[in-house]
Amino acid sequence: MxxxxxxxxxxxxxxxxxxxxKVADPYRWLEDDVRVNPKVAQWVEQQNAVADSYLDSLPGRDILASRMEKLFDYERFGLPRKAGKYYFYTRNDGLQNQSVLYVREGLDGEGRELINPNGWAADGATxxxxxxxxxxxxxxxxxIQDGGSDWRTIKILDVETGQDSxxxxxxxxxxxxDWVDEDGFVYSRFPQPEEGAAFQSLNLNHQVYYHKLGTDQSEDRLIYATPEKPELNHSAELTHDGRYMLITSSSGTDEKYELTIIDMQNPNWTPTKLVSGFDYEWQLIDGMGSKLxxxxxxxxxxxxxxxxxxxxxxPEFTDLIAERAETLTRAQIVGDKMILSYMEDAKSLAEIYDLAGKKTGEVNLNEVxxxxxxxGKPGDSETFYAFSSFTQPGAIxxxxxxxxxxxxxxxxxxxFNPADYMTSQVFYPSKDGTKIPMFIVHKKDLDLSQGAPTLLYGYxxxxxxxTPGYSATRMAWLQSGGVYAQANLRGGGEYGKAWHDGGRLLNKQNVxxxxxxxxEYLIANGISAQGKLAIEGRSNGGLLVGASLNQRPDLFAAGHAAVGVMDMLRFDRFTAGRYWVDDYGVPAKEEDFKNLLTYSPYHNIKNGVKYxxxxxxxxxxxxxxxxxxxxKYxxxxxxxxxxxxxxxIRIESRAGHGSGKPTDKLIEEYSDIYAFLAHHTGLTIEDDAEEAKDMDNQEQGK
Structure with a gap:
């Protein structure tokens, strides 16, 4: 090396x-936008040169990249959406950087390419x-999303001609x-940022507008705004019949909303408060007439x-379907029925009710x-769903x-043959005795006598x-003989509000x-072993990895912190960071400040300790x-x-927080990262003999 x-x-x-x-922040200058400060740009170039040199030398990286390419190379579809006589759906032929939108007339009609974003940018990142x-x-x-940014551009297309307006x-x-009528739609936006501040300035003064087709954006009609409360976000949607517009307002990431309703039969579109106070979660299912x-x-x-x-x-709310032991995640009206999606120990259930609240059946999902x-919508009994697991991509x-x-x-x-792999779920005790669920995935014939190199993921x-889901990059780790473990930590939503509350604010250390x-469970039970355990997390999970490396450097062999929140004293000063105070607390409040300082990854690196x-x-x-x-971290x-x-540190260009990333960038990124984690956990990346065996098994299975 x-x-x-x-x-x-x-x-x-x-x-x-x-x-x-007194808190030192010697690297604050690295907060500057790389596109604005040449000094930061030079630092990025230097860091990437060091990382590239190291990653280029890792054994098995090219094998992993080849393995991932084969695993990505399968035809995959998005969920169809019906409108009029048309069905719209996305399709990727396998290695396309971006999925393509298709339309067909009737369910059995021939698909026609409608929008192909693969020609929008030379690097595939639009x-x-x-x-x-x-x-x-x-x-x-x-x-349209460009370069991974959260900013979006809205366009309108004529389905018959395929031409943009x-x-x-x-x-x-x-x-x-959401469409209001055939002439226009409703959307929300922020004011245009100042020059050079689009990618760092705080997002304030969210407003709801109506856009009439064929007019300039400057002529859009302002529907709803709260200038007296610039921190609020507002999102508008309409009932399927277009009778009511519902505006959901929020102040942060917590599911605590105010609801404002507009009767669209009133030409003035006068907003009326339906729910005041940011106290509870409200998800609109749909409306039938005046009943929502x-x-x-x-x-x-x-x-x-x-x-x-x-x-x-x-108006008064009436209970229709009571709370139960499983966590309700979503409900939809389809035809004259309601489909409720539940989560039981992080696994999906789907049940059917009539509109009076009586259970009439369930959707048989067959496996974990x-x-x-x-x-769907009232009056049309047709719906589509996707089902996926750790070893099975989403079937529609x-x-x-x-x-x-x-x-x-x-x-x-x-x-590969999914039957060659096994998924189990265990419940292990945390420090305070709370039982935490965890999925463990590996090859059925994997030798665990000495513990195996294991990748532990959390959020x-x-x-x-x-919940269980397929990843082509993760499957390359499993194919290579690694174990994948996914822990359902407190702070998540697996068991409702109490589970979330148990891992946030002053309870964040529980996570x-x-x-x-x-x-500790993975090592004690012989699934992994000392020196063979890697950890990974993204975003809030990147914070998790950073804090865990600081707190337990003895436990882990390697860690990957992706797009993490690493400075817990200044996170609320940039873009969307101000929303996160619901989970982290407010750095300007003494109790929160002192708590944040105890685990902030940037501020708790242990000098003189082997990491x-x-x-x-x-x-x-x-x-x-x-x-x-x-x-800075x-x-x-x-x-x-x-x-x-x-x-x-590996710093990607024209790639944002994760969404919209092209396939080739994903392969390049994760072959680097998993080769790094494999090298430091003792996972030997062998040649393609294993894939050939999988292909033989798959052919025999057919």
Whole structure:
């Protein structure tokens, strides 16, 4: 391996004092945008040169890249969406950088390419983000994401001709788009940022607008805004019949919303408050006439279904389907039925109810995995859903709520046999005795007599649940003889509000304890072994990895912190960071400040302690978790005396927080990262003999 010589990173005398505590921040200059400050750009170039030199020397990296390419190379479909006589769906032939949008007339019609984003950018990093057909299917709103940024551009397409109109909407972020009528749509946007501040400035003054087709954005009609509360976000949607517009307002990442309703039959579109106070979660299911249906956690931590007649003088919510032991994640009206998606120990259930709240059946999912979709509308009994597991990419099914019949719509042909792998679920005790669920995946014939190199993944925050799902890059790790473990840490949404509350704010340390306990379980039970355990996490999970490497450097052999939140004292000063105070707390409040300082990765690096090998990854255009977090953290880690194991950073260009990343960049990135983790956990990456064996098994299975 090449000798690692880290770039000398300039230290500046920057010290902040809060609540009597002096906190040094010598690398604050690395917070500057790489596109604005040439000094930061030069530092990025130097760090990438060191990382590239090291990664280029890793054994098995090219084999991993080849393995991932084969694993990505299968035809895959997105969930179809019906509008008028048309069905819209995405398709990727395997190695396309971006999936292509197709349309067909009738379910059995021939697909026609409608939008192909693969020619939009030479590097493949401009993506088709979202799309919404009009009710008759003749027009399509679609949104464009460039270079991984959270900013979106809205365009309009004529489905018959495939031609774009002249309409273009800028500065949309963190919102949905919905048709109001055949002449226009509603969307939310922020004001245009000042020059040079688009990728770092705080996002304030979200507003809801109506855009009339064929007009300039400057003429759009302002529907709803709260200038007296610039921190609020607003997202608008319409009931399927177009009768009511619902505006959901939020102040952070917590599912605590205010609801404002507009009767669209009133030409003034006068907003009326339906729910005041940011106290509970409200998900609109749909409306039938003046009766609206919602999922809520009001007096139901694991959620329930309620209804309300908004035409009443004093609308009141009525319980329809009560809370139960499993966590309710979503509900949709399809035909004259309601499909409820539940989560039981991080696995999917799907049940069918009538509109009076009586259970009438269920969707048979057959195995442990994740079901998603079930979108539909009243009066049409047809819906589609996807089902995936750790070893099976998403197969698409058509389900009819009138007949309860399921039909396969699309199932991919694979370069391996899923039957060769096994998934188990265990429940292990955390530091305080709380039982934490964890999935463990590996080859059925894997030799565990000495413990195997294991990749432990976690998140633990923002009420986000980690459920079984397929990853081509992760499958390359499994094919190579590694174990994959996924822990459902507190802070997530797997068991409702109490589980989320148990891992945030002053309880955040529970998340790190849960993760460490997962590692201890894997080693104690012979699944992994000392020196063979790597950890990985993204975003809030990157924070998890950074904090875990600081707190338990003895436990792990290697860590990958991706696009992590690493400076817990300044996260709320950039782009979307201000929303995260719901989970992390407010750095300007003394109690929160002192708590954040106990685990902030940037501030808790232990000088003189031997650290595991660490690879940090981020992107120069990440405007969700700005790359300055990762820059400052790796600079501090490299400057400290933490032993000889490498501490490097991989900085991608024109790739943001993760979404929209082209296939070739994913293969390049994860062959680097998993080769790094394999090398430092003792996983030997063999040649393609294993894939040939898998292909033989697959052929025999057919």
């Amino acid at each position: 090449p000798e690692l010589k880290y770039p000398m990173t300039e230290k500046q005398n920057v010290v902040d004092e809060q609540f009597g505590v 993506a088709l983000d979202g799309w919404v057909p009009s009710k008759d299917g003749k027009k399509l709103i679609y949104t 002249s309409d273009e909407i800028k500065w949309m972020k963190f919102a949905n788009v 249906y919602f999922v809520t956690n009001k007096n139901a931590p694991k959620l329930k279904v309620v209804s309300v007649d908004v035409s009443a003088k004093k 995995g994740t079901a998603s979709g079930f979108s 099914y058509r389900f009819d709520t009138a007949s309860n019949e399921t039909q396969l719509f699309a199932k991919p042909d694979l370069a 633990g925050g923002f009420n986000i649940s980690l 790190f304890d849960d993760f460490a306990a997962a590692g 595991p090998a660490a690879i940090v990854s981020t992107a120069d255009t990440d405007d969700r978790v700005v790359p300055g977090h990762s820059f 790796i600079a501090a880690l490299q400057a400290a005396d933490t032993g000889d194991a490498p501490k490097i």
